[in-house]
Amino acid sequence: MLNVDLLINGLIIGLFYALMAVGLTLIFGILRVINFAHGEFYMVGAYTYTFAALKLGTGPWFALPLAFAAGALVGWLAERTLMRPLYTGYTSWGLMRDEYSVVVTFALSLLLINLVDKVVGPYSQRGPALVDIPRMALGPIMLSGQKLVATAVAAAMIAGLALFIRYSSWGRQIRAVAQNRLGASLAGIDTTRASSLVFTLSGALAALSGALLAPIINASPDVGAFPAIKSYVIVVLGGMGSMPGSVVASLMLGVLESFGAVYISYDYRDTFGLVILMLVLIFRPQGLFGEKGREV
């Protein structure tokens, strides 16, 4: 019975990881950079949700789309101001291209954390629950109403994103740019707009997961570090840039952590994923489900 509970809870956690990680995966797929400020998009969402619901009194269901919009705005701004020189013809890089993105996104992360810390304060804030249903037993599983609803929203968003990427015209353009940037631009696709769209989406999704988890994990300036590190692990595990891969990897990581915390060691639960990340990068850099022969 314990095992069923662990499995289901692991899958639920994995679903939230997936909501974070797909954005990072999309960015990597299209720009070949890791966004080290991804966790701060999550943090922006958690704060927007909490403040809109509590201080502005909009109610949690209206605060959710607000958080989504705030994340989209931050993502869009980050791409517009910091990422655009990567692909608009800067040929003479003193600092190299890959390193520029590491330095700049790392600095953006520091900036957002400390800005929020200064403006809002370092104290953690609990977001209000979406629904007021206490913890209950569903067969062998203990679940709170909040967790159930948040899970449903997360699952719906991931399914919606998958459909968007698969069938919509913009989604096709994103996939084309991810496959071959030059080829896509020759075929008349606006690659700059596609990159901008990906950053906006990525920020929005990370912010949404921050908002959904705000009643469970209190919002604080550095709350994003933990989900961000999970997303790095997932993106690497799922094959850098592969969306289905990253969803499967998220669920696997969630389950692994929930079992590992009970059966291996609770204190070291956060190191499992990192060890896997190092092993995968060293021995199987294309990821568990990645394309064969992806350049490292």
Add this chain to the structure above:
Amino acid sequence: MNRSQHRITTEFWWSLAFLAAIALVPLAVSNPYWLGVLIVSMYFALLAVGWNLLAGYTGQFSLAPACFAMIGAYTTGLLAYHLKVAPWLGIPAAIFVAAVIGMTLGRIVMRLRGPYLALTTLSFAEIMRLVIGNSYEFTRGDLGLNVPGLFEARLAYYYLFLAVLVAVQAGLYVLMRSKAGLYLQAIRDDEVAAASRGVDVVFWKTAAFTLSAAASGLAGALYGHFSQLVSPELGLLLQTGLVICMVVIGGIGSLIGPLVGAFLVYVSSEMLREVGGIQLIVFSLLVIIFARFFREGLWGLAKRVLQRRTA
């Protein structure tokens, strides 16, 4: 003397002049608080110089400099705490342990570039920090270890750090003026081309990782004996972020930039702390602006001004 050697020599003499000025500061400042600030600046300068060798000269963007400082500090700290080993043995041991771990990490990440390298070294740093923070029985976890000091007087620490900094800087100068410096920079500019011209890429990349880790380990060990407390906080990613800020603002890939950057960032961060804790906001903004528009940092800007004067 070719142009690259000429450039490095100029940078070296400027950095010695800068350090000479630092040596004279205690004549004017006797406030122990500000001497402490300068000592911590020198700790960061050691980290910045070590990271610059790896990132600026060899092109390997590791996110683990603070982690190696933590490893160095814990080596001498644990030796002193459990075995009562004296610092003059503990500090060389710290350099050795950090160098060996750095060499191993360098070999492991040999084939990785750019974002992959950054992610692997980041995970390595986080794993080390979590392991040290959670091994309560051995390391006392987040409580930290009490470590014996070296001297009574702050001034003695001040000149010890300064002497070490001068020695490291001189060592780096000799290294970068030799063929090794050209090999490292060739690897940074184009690894495949360097290999095709006969540069032993595996050896020199490993060497850069090892030396950089050794410098960080030394810095961490000295800092541990200075603050007399060693805790996992030394290895926080934020500390690595600070080191990156210092190098990028000062001027990455130059001998003097990281050094000046470290002093500038740390001293002004102490001043800004009094204004109300906005130091990290200012620095991260500056890093973004420098990385985006002035990729050669403050030293690059200073050089441009100097050249315009002479031209």
